[in-house]
Amino acid sequence: MPRVVVFDEFGGPDVLHLVEKPVVEPAAGEVRVRIEAFAVNPLDQMMRSGALPVTIPAPHARLGVEGTGVVDALGPEVAGLEIGDPVILTAIPDATVRGSYAEYTTLPANRVIPRPTGLGSTEAAAIWVAYSTAYGALVEKARMQPGDHVLVTAASGSVGRAAMQIANQIGAAPIAITRHTAKQDDLLAAGATAVVATDQADVVEAVRHHTDGAGADIVLDLVMGPGQPDLLRAARPGGTLVAAGFLDPRPTPFPAGTPLTIFSYRSFEHTVDPVVVRRMAAFLDAGVRLGALRPAIDTVFPLDNIAEAHHHLEKGLHAGRKIVVTPWFDR
Ligand SMILES: NC(=O)c1ccc[n+]([C@@H]2O[C@H](COP(=O)([O-])OP(=O)(O)OC[C@H]3O[C@@H](n4cnc5c(N)ncnc54)[C@H](OP(=O)(O)O)[C@@H]3O)[C@@H](O)[C@H]2O)c1
Secondary structure, three states: OOEEEEEOOOOOHHHOEEEEOOOOOOOOOEEEEEEEEEEEOHHHHHHHHOOOOOOOOOOOEOOOOOEEEEEEEEOOOOOOOOOOOEEEEOOOOOOOOOOOOEOEEEEEHHHEEEOOOOOOHHHHHOOHHHHHHHHHHHHHHOOOOOOOEEEEOOOOOHHHHHHHHHHHHHOOEEEEEEOOHHHHHHHHHOOOOEEEEOOOOOHHHHHHHHOOOOOEEEEEEOOOHHHHHHHHHHEEEEEEEEEOOOOOOOOOOOOOOOOOEEEEOOOHHHHOOHHHHHHHHHHHHHHHHOOOOOOOEEEEEEHHHHHHHHHHHHHOOOOOOEEEEEOOOOO
16 A cells, blocks of 8 residues: 555654555545655654644644655546646645655645656656745745846755756846855855855945945845844845745844835745746746756655654755655665
8 A cells, every 4th residue: 555654743753654545536626646756845844843833633644845746646627637747746734635745645736737847756856845935036026137136045055046046047146145155166056146155254245245336136035033134234225135934043123114125925825826836837847948947956765764854854964955755766
């Protein structure tokens, strides 16, 4: 019988275990996907540990917001998909039935998109969360244009790397922020036009230098916390800051009197909008075809080692590269 990753209580990685469950027949408007690979995300870790204020249905709560596979069964009233089609899951967090941590999952047909042409299953498993977040924040919210200077915080992370590739695809200039000068070469190789390392440089001065005194047009703030006021000062008046992450747990000062437009962004607001999802799918497909978009992979684990995959995530040594699990690796 197919295997599914479940947890029955909040806790560390070892609460995750495998159970066998019969496949779920798709209802009207649903598809079943045979999962080839899924990625492990910090959001999964937060759901597993109880850090998110969600109620989990015990026993057998499920996890997983992204993955890839092929359509295995179609429910009634599903148009535009055929059995065998390679797809990407764009699921929202749901601890009951929709998680991608499994050999099969059944979900609404509007939560899958075609797998970008030319992307293998390991990379396809890892593209949705990081790239849809970066695309949604920069293109849909901030309306990024060619020539814009885009300040990318946590640039060495998975969303930051995706943001730099997307900025380059559009013709904008991504300026990467890192806390460590040692990461400068890696970030330039990852697409940054300039790097600001906060262990040596002052953010405001350095950004002014890299933008001929003008300031950044757009700031993607994945960190928040007490560093945000400097980001606001590093942007030009009339620019845009999109707050999409919260890596720094310290409070963020209220941005009183700022001449910037500030958005708070959660990608799930777009994942449930089929019109935006279609635009995202087209953008990702074009970017992969042109070679502009390519997720970086850290380690691939077999399904049996799911707890080890979460331990690996918690060590934080993957440096913005994705951790992927392949359910059929050992079958
Ligand atoms: N809005 C959404 O829908 C959405 C979707 C996905 C993720 N997110 C959020 O976006 C953020 C980034 O996600 P990710 O997957 O890219 O993370 P990640 O891959 O774990 O990013 C790690 C990088 O962030 C930097 N960093 C870590 N802690 C930091 C701190 N306290 N202060 C400053 N920099 C720090 C580090 O870069 P350096 O060592 O180089 O400084 C590190 O390499 C997270 O908060 C995540 O929850 C939001």
